[in-house]
Amino acid sequence: MSVEADPKVLAGLDAWRDLPSRQQPTWPDPVALERATTDLAALPPLVFAGEADVLTAHLAAAGRGEAFLLQGGDCAETFAEATADNIRNKIKTILQMAVVLTYGGSLPVVKMGRMAGQYAKPRSSDDETRDGVTLPAYRGDAVNAHDFTPEAREPDPGRLVEAYNRAAATLNLIRAFTTGGFADLRRVHEWNRGFTANPAYARYEEVAAEIDRAMRFMAACGADFDALRTVEFFASHEALLLDYERSLTRIDSRTGTPYDCSAHFLWIGERTRQLDGAHVDFLSRVRNPIGVKLGPTTSADDALALMDRLNPSDVPGRLTFITRMGAGRIRDALPPLLEKVTASGRPVTWVCDPMHGNTITASSGFKTRRFDDVLDEVRGFFESHRAVGSVPGGLHVELTGDDVTEVLGGSEAIDDEGLARRYETLVDPRLNHQQSLELAFLVAEMIRGS
Numbered sequence: 394m395s396v397e398a399d400p401k402v403l404a405g406l407d408a409w410r411d412l413p414s415r416q417q418p419t420w421p422d423p424v425a426l427e428r429a430t431t432d433l434a435a436l437p438p439l440v441f442a443g444e445a446d447v448l449t450a451h452l453a454a455a456g457r458g459e460a461f462l463l464q465g466g467d468c469a470e471t472f473a474e475a476t477a478d479n480i481r482n483k484i485k486t487i488l489q490m491a492v493v494l495t496y497g498g499s500l501p502v503v504k505m506g507r508m509a510g511q512y513a514k515p516r517s518s519d520d521e522t523r524d525g526v527t528l529p530a531y532r533g534d535a536v537n538a539h540d541f542t543p544e545a546r547e548p549d550p551g552r553l554v555e556a557y558n559r560a561a562a563t564l565n566l567i568r569a570f571t572t573g574g575f576a577d578l579r580r581v582h583e584w585n586r587g588f589t590a591n592p593a594y595a596r597y598e599e600v601a602a603e604i605d606r607a608m609r610f611m612a613a614c615g616a617d618f619d620a621l622r623t624v625e626f627f628a629s630h631e632a633l634l635l636d637y638e639r640s641l642t643r644i645d646s647r648t649g650t651p652y653d654c655s656a657h658f659l660w661i662g663e664r665t666r667q668l669d670g671a672h673v674d675f676l677s678r679v680r681n682p683i684g685v686k687l688g689p690t691t692s693a694d695d696a697l698a699l700m701d702r703l704n705p706s707d708v709p710g711r712l713t714f715i716t717r718m719g720a721g722r723i724r725d726a727l728p729p730l731l732e733k734v735t736a737s738g739r740p741v742t743w744v745c746d747p748m749h750g751n752t753i754t755a756s757s758g759f760k761t762r763r764f765d766d767v768l769d770e771v772r773g774f775f776e777s778h779r780a781v782g783s784v785p786g787g788l789h790v791e792l793t794g795d796d797v798t799e800v801l802g803g804s805e806a807i808d809d810e811g812l813a814r815r816y817e818t819l820v821d822p823r824l825n826h827q828q829s830l831e832l833a834f835l836v837a838e839m840i841r842g843s
């Protein structure tokens with residue numbers, strides 16, 4: 394039997410339309426927008442509400458220190474890169490990192506992609522000027538195309554439907570990879586052995602060898618490795634385009650409550666987390682586990698007010714704060730938030746995004762980040778939690794499974810000039826495959842040393 398939604402709850406799902414809503418595209422054709430949202434509303438949900446509930450329980454565990462979240466993927470997925478190779482490489486990277494972190498923390502790792510829907514971007518500026526020509530900024534493939542022409546940069550609502558289709562194809566392959574044998578622990582460990590066999594990464598050989606011994610010990614004890622051939626993998630993206638998110642919101646027939654079925658987990662970005670704004674209002678009304686990015690200007694009272702708005706019933710796992718302070722600021726900016734939120738006794742899962750507070754422009758002009766700053770922010774995150782007695786619950790990173798050159802440093806020492814070799818991101822610089830694994834090994838050492 395299916396439970397009907399309360400009409401007041403249904404009406405509330407559109408309350409955001411009357412509120413200030415930042416970072417929305419100026420769609421030139423309202424009829425085309427209406428057509429796209431009507432199409433989306435008739436399409437099947439991408440995820441099932443029950444899966445979102447499972448994730449809420451896992452995130453609650455991460456909030457208590459009984460699990461650790463690893464959330465990773467592109468800054469901006471593109472339609473062109475929704476290919477088998479690209480998706481496989483990203484999944485492989487995240488799975489490899491997860492094994493290392495599982496070992497380092499002796500905790501289950503909750504695996505989540507910034508994948509299957511990360512197609513919309515907030516921007517610092519509404520437009521971009523090149524050689525005296527000014528055009529609308531690129532806002533992600535769900536809105537416009539990256540080419541620097543007036544046609545490409547014009548927002549096209551048909552792209553919302555295309556975003557759904559690419560997300561569906563991506564999620565389908567993710568589900569196939571993670572349940573069809575690709576994620577087998579023995580296989581993933583072999584990939585990690587391959588990584589540490591490279592002399593550049595020899596310093597991680599010791600941890601890999603320890604994992605090896607642990608697996609032989611498990612085998613000797615009769616562990617059922619066949620049961621470790623599949624993993625749970627969750628999809629997430631920034632809930633930026635409210636027309637898209639609203640159109641994919643469905644009433645769960647088990648409970649009569651709304652879930653945003655575009656992904657398991659949605660987050661509100663640093664630029665759209667105003668308490669009286671449209672994004673906070675909309676996400677307050679869906680039942681998925683949700684996140685909010687918190688930058689260095691966040692006050693403890695802001696954090697408490699977001700908890701009141703987004704998790705008034707204090708459901709553990711419902712609300713994750715993803716802090717992105719910057720390596721130079723985290724040790725000052727984070728502890729006051731942790732203290733006040735912890736003193737409230739209310740449940741929040743704390744996750745570290747060591748990317749967005751550490752963006753710089755290289756002398757070559759590329760938007761980049763230093764690997765050492767990323768690592769230092771993670772270190773500051775653990776130190777701050779340790780000092781306050783709160784729980785570091787996970788890591789949120791921009792990464793790709795390919796050998797791009799977008800972030801400076803790492804053992805292969807990408808430098809200013811090296812950035813040009815393979816700089817492919819359309820928005821923010823991502824850790825490449827090796828840098829991602831290196832980060833996982835270094836964080837594993839950090840957790841074990843604590």
Ligand SMILES: O=C[C@H](O)[C@H](O)COP(=O)(O)O
Binds near residue numbers: 514515516517518821
């Ligand atoms: O992840 C995203 C970026 O930090 C954000 O979109 C802003 O980027 P911009 O300053 O290049 O616009």
Ligand SMILES: C=C(OP(=O)(O)O)C(=O)O
Binds near residue numbers: 515
């Ligand atoms: C835009 C992003 O982050 P933030 O909202 O933290 O700036 C992002 O995660 O790509």
Ligand SMILES: [Mn+2]
Binds near residue numbers: 469
């Ligand atoms: Mn980004």
